[in-house]
Amino acid sequence: MYHEKDVARGVDGTFMWLMEEVGELASALREGTPEELRGEFADVIAWLTTIANVAEVDLTLALREKYGDGCPGCQKFICVCDDSEKP
Amino acid sequence: MYHEKDVARGVDGTFMWLMEEVGELASALREGTPEELRGEFADVIAWLTTIANVAEVDLTLALREKYGDGCPGCQKFICVCDDSEKP
Numbered sequence: 265m266y267h268e269k270d271v272a273r274g275v276d277g278t279f280m281w282l283m284e285e286v287g288e289l290a291s292a293l294r295e296g297t298p299e300e301l302r303g304e305f306a307d308v309i310a311w312l313t314t315i316a317n318v319a320e321v322d323l324t325l326a327l328r329e330k331y332g333d334g335c336p337g338c339q340k341f342i343c344v345c346d347d348s349e350k351p
Numbered sequence: 352m353y354h355e356k357d358v359a360r361g362v363d364g365t366f367m368w369l370m371e372e373v374g375e376l377a378s379a380l381r382e383g384t385p386e387e388l389r390g391e392f393a394d395v396i397a398w399l400t401t402i403a404n405v406a407e408v409d410l411t412l413a414l415r416e417k418y419g420d421g422c423p424g425c426q427k428f429i430c431v432c433d434d435s436e437k438p
Contacts, residue, residue, distance in 0.1 A: 265422055266430050275380055286373065293362055293406060299416075305399070305408055306417035312395060319380060321392055329386075330393035335352055343353050 270314045278318055282311040357401045365405055369398040 270278055289304040296304065316323050330336060335343040357365055376391040383391065403410050417423060422430040 265418070265428055269430065269434065279377065279380070290366065293366070301406065301408055302413035303417055305403055305410055306413040308399060309410070309414060310418060316392055319388065321388055323392055323396070326389035326393040327396060330390055331352070331397060341352055343356065347356065
């Protein structure tokens with residue numbers, strides 16, 4: 265939807281926009297309405313997707329590689345890793 | 352996949368993990384291999400989804416409301432907003 269603008273802006277400029285939206289998401293999580301919260305989640309995902317497009321990263325492949333076979337730690341779809349481990 | 356652990360951790364604790372992953376993504380954008388970059392994108396999306404689950408936000412609805420009819424500014428699927436405007 266915004267590909268030409270995004271490429272012109274580049275990864276660095278686009279990352280700044282992502283950070284701004286992440287800040288707005290934090291704010292909405294504290295005191296936003298459900299509608300505002302949905303809007304901020306959508307914006308963060310939009311900017312993340314934008315950066316992936318500019319950096320030529322296939323997000324579907326990325327998710328499949330990392331989580332397509334379940335938790336990378338225990339390989340289960342309902343994680344049973346010890347709680348002291350990272351996630 | 353991690354819902355029980357996520358709920359126990361809460362939004363605030365989970366947001367901290369998201370921020371750590373965002374930092375790793377920034378690093379990978381600078382000097383990561385394509386594989387590392389895909390891994391970091393997957394992790395950011397995973398933590399973002401986790402926060403949405405804990406906050407009971409429907410991400411599909413969120414994206415549809417905000418971007419389902421095209422750019423919120425110009426309503427086109429290829430944005431034609433003036434470049435001086437926000438995105």
